[in-house]
Amino acid sequence: MSQPNRQAAVVLRDLVKEYVDPNGEIVTAVNSINLTIYDEEFFSLLGPSGCGKTTTLRMIAGLEIPTRGSITLFDEDVTDRPAYKRPVNTVFQRYALFPHMNVRDNVSFGLRMQRVPKSEIDDRVQEVLRLVRLERMGDRRPSQLSGGQQQRVALARALVNNPEVLLLDEPLGALDLKLRQAMQEELKRIQREVGICFIYVTHDQEEALTMSDRIAVMNEGNILQVDTPYDLYEEPKTRFVADFIGETNFLVGTVLENDPELTHVRLDSDQIAHVTNEGKHYPVGERVTLAIRPEKIFLGAGTPPDVRNVFTGTVRNIVYFGTDTYYDVELPGGVRITARQQNQDYTGTAAVVAVNDAVYVAWRSHNASLLTE
Amino acid sequence: MATPSAPLRKQDRLQLGILVGPTALYLLIFFVLPLLIVVIYSFLRRGIYGQLIWEFNLDNYVRVFDRLYLIILWRSLLFALGTTLICLLVSFPFAYYLARLENKRLRNLLLILVMVPFWTNFLVRTYAWRVILGTDGPINGFLLWTGVIREPLPLIFNDGAVMVGLVYGYLPFMVLPLFAAIDRIDFSLMEAAHDLYANGARAFLHVLLPLSMPGIIAGSILVFIPTLGAFVTPDLLGGARTVMIGNLIQSQFLTARDWPFGSAFSVLLMVAVLGATLIYFRKGGRTL
Ligand SMILES: Nc1ncnc2c1ncn2[C@@H]1O[C@H](COP(=O)(O)OP(=O)(O)OP(=O)(O)O)[C@@H](O)[C@H]1O
Numbered sequence: 091m092s093q094p095n096r097q098a099a100v101v102l103r104d105l106v107k108e109y110v111d112p113n114g115e116i117v118t119a120v121n122s123i124n125l126t127i128y129d130e131e132f133f134s135l136l137g138p139s140g141c142g143k144t145t146t147l148r149m150i151a152g153l154e155i156p157t158r159g160s161i162t163l164f165d166e167d168v169t170d171r172p173a174y175k176r177p178v179n180t181v182f183q184r185y186a187l188f189p190h191m192n193v194r195d196n197v198s199f200g201l202r203m204q205r206v207p208k209s210e211i212d213d214r215v216q217e218v219l220r221l222v223r224l225e226r227m228g229d230r231r232p233s234q235l236s237g238g239q240q241q242r243v244a245l246a247r248a249l250v251n252n253p254e255v256l257l258l259d260e261p262l263g264a265l266d267l268k269l270r271q272a273m274q275e276e277l278k279r280i281q282r283e284v285g286i287c288f289i290y291v292t293h294d295q296e297e298a299l300t301m302s303d304r305i306a307v308m309n310e311g312n313i314l315q316v317d318t319p320y321d322l323y324e325e326p327k328t329r330f331v332a333d334f335i336g337e338t339n340f341l342v343g344t345v346l347e348n349d350p351e352l353t354h355v356r357l358d359s360d361q362i363a364h365v366t367n368e369g370k371h372y373p374v375g376e377r378v379t380l381a382i383r384p385e386k387i388f389l390g391a392g393t394p395p396d397v398r399n400v401f402t403g404t405v406r407n408i409v410y411f412g413t414d415t416y417y418d419v420e421l422p423g424g425v426r427i428t429a430r431q432q433n434q435d436y437t438g439t440a441a442v443v444a445v446n447d448a449v450y451v452a453w454r455s456h457n458a459s460l461l462t463e
Numbered sequence: 464m465a466t467p468s469a470p471l472r473k474q475d476r477l478q479l480g481i482l483v484g485p486t487a488l489y490l491l492i493f494f495v496l497p498l499l500i501v502v503i504y505s506f507l508r509r510g511i512y513g514q515l516i517w518e519f520n521l522d523n524y525v526r527v528f529d530r531l532y533l534i535i536l537w538r539s540l541l542f543a544l545g546t547t548l549i550c551l552l553v554s555f556p557f558a559y560y561l562a563r564l565e566n567k568r569l570r571n572l573l574l575i576l577v578m579v580p581f582w583t584n585f586l587v588r589t590y591a592w593r594v595i596l597g598t599d600g601p602i603n604g605f606l607l608w609t610g611v612i613r614e615p616l617p618l619i620f621n622d623g624a625v626m627v628g629l630v631y632g633y634l635p636f637m638v639l640p641l642f643a644a645i646d647r648i649d650f651s652l653m654e655a656a657h658d659l660y661a662n663g664a665r666a667f668l669h670v671l672l673p674l675s676m677p678g679i680i681a682g683s684i685l686v687f688i689p690t691l692g693a694f695v696t697p698d699l700l701g702g703a704r705t706v707m708i709g710n711l712i713q714s715q716f717l718t719a720r721d722w723p724f725g726s727a728f729s730v731l732l733m734v735a736v737l738g739a740t741l742i743y744f745r746k747g748g749r750t751l
């Protein structure tokens with residue numbers, strides 16, 4: 091999604107970071123990434139452990155020197171600028187609060203280093219403590235605060251400097267689930283209030299989906315896809331993205347033919363599947379993968395709904411999850427498909443479908459994605 | 464924060480006795496009793512032949528405040544402070560380097576090297592300095608050979624030589640606690656400081672230095688106290704005028720045979736050191 095009315099806050103060009111490991115071998119942590127992040131945007135870097143998220147963030151902060159490539163902040167090249175001269179601030183994963191200072195001194199640290207007048211410091215510290223709801227905690231030491239409170243101090247300590255970009259490295263990683271969810275909302279509120287660009291590193295896909303305006307999915311130092319949460323989930327471009335975000339059924343096959351709107355695929359299990367192609371035509375005979383989300387599959391024992399893809403199979407396993415139930419269905423030819431049904435009226439489905447029952451599985455042709463890699 | 468102390472159960476008391484008992488007994492016999500003797504002696508009088516006269520008086524303490532002795536006390540204080548400061552300045556970069564060293568084997572090797580001097584007797588090592596600094600020692604030899612000087616430099620039997628000897632002798636006592644303290648510091652705090660607009664110098668001043676304080680305090684105390692009472696080093700490396708309190712006390716006991724006066728001086732030294740240490744602790748906060 092392009093955002094023409096917004097200014098580019100951070101531009102990464104062909105950014106590379108290589109480390110030399112103890113054996114003298116070169117490890118490529120970040121592999122020539124290109125990325126434009128806009129002002130006022132909540133942007134997430136999402137990917138599995140070790141994919142280079144932290145390294146990317148640290149290069150933007152100036153805490154790591156890129157091996158190659160350039161970093162631009164609001165049209166200024168900052169590639170060679172030391173961290174203490176960059177108008178960005180970081181919320182570190184383990185907070186990195188100064189243990190020998192109280193909350194107020196922690197928060198005012200950046201302003202003191204910039205030699206902001208004392209009277210202004212006091213006002214700004216008070217204001218930012220109000221923003222993160224810690225007005226009464228100013229005199230406490232970090233060790234006297236709960237994890238969530240320390241988190242807020244780290245946030246306040248960064249925000250008080252009015253950075254042009256705020257960098258957050260898995261800031262909620264150490265919090266328990268309930269607190270995490272509360273802080274997610276809190277972070278969104280604060281981002282809307284201060285209206286600056288947040289670059290948020292996480293390996294939690296749900297967190298990224300619910301909080302971000304846009305997400306970059308990374309793997310092994312590469313950026314695979316940059317999109318809105320909706321497009322990332324509904325239109326994954328690679329098998330990795332489809333698999334990493336949410337759950338997906340993968341069905342492998344060969345392209346049979348293209349209609350103006352539909353591409354027909356012969357699955358390896360010999361069924362024919364139909365997928366909308368949005369005008370894109372795939373070479374006949376090409377190997378493709380169909381990705382279908384479990385919740386988009388209809389399942390039942392009676393008459394199937396009127397959709398393009400209907401197959402019959404046998405229920406092999408049923409797992410009850412409370413809000414929904416997962417049905418593991420085996421199609422002729424041995425292919426497995428997982429269908430997820432909401433338990434709006436659980437007794438209904440459960441009464442009809444049991445393990446080893448013959449069922450239909452069906453999906454609309456626009457609910458599957460065609461992946462070529 | 465005071466934790467309310469619950470009355471100890473019988474079993475706990477037994478356990479405490481077993482654990483603390485031996486040490487307490489040892490300290491009582493070999494530390495507290497001799498100390499008590501010194502304190503008592505300091506109030507006695509010396510007979511003509513150096514014998515003790517059991518007559519309680521404060522004369523010894525009055526004599527201590529003689530101008531001559533005060534000068535010696537003052538000089539000793541300067542020596543001790545100077546040694547502590549130089550040790551601190553020399554040790555800090557080294558301890559920092561050690562703490563940051565990724566290569567753990569090299570790090571352990573360097574730590575062992577710091578402790579190697581302890582394998583040899585202090586007296587022997589101080590004699591070695593006499594050779595090194597001597598008129599026909601290697602330093603003068605080298606300088607004469609290169610032609611930088613014509614006459615050997617007077618490197619020994621002066622205050623400078625004493626300082627060199629003291630710094631050399633007590634450096635490990637500074638390095639080790641400093642290393643322990645710096646090694647405990649989370650270095651992401653330095654990155655946080657840089658991220659918050661502090662350049663190297665200011666990050667050092669506002670983050671690294673305060674967090675190293677426990678090590679600085681411990682190291683300073685460990686160097687300051689023994690150097691203040693040092694007598695071997697000034698004896699072997701110092702000139703005729705380089706007398707420190709340690710030498711004075713030693714001569715009172717061994718040469719002048721004025722045990723009461725020597726005791727009074729010892730007690731005073733102890734009180735002074737104790738006072739200085741307490742003030743130092745207060746200043747450094749309760750970080751230790
Ligand atoms: N200082 C370093 N020396 C050598 N290799 C490093 C160094 N820092 C990171 N790496 C390597 O670079 C790769 C990327 O690391 P990075 O910390 O950016 O991952 P990440 O995506 O943040 O992972 P996580 O989710 O676990 O925090 C990893 O393979 C890591 O081992």
Ligand SMILES: [Mg+2]
Nearest residue numbers: 143144145259
């Ligand atoms: Mg990381």
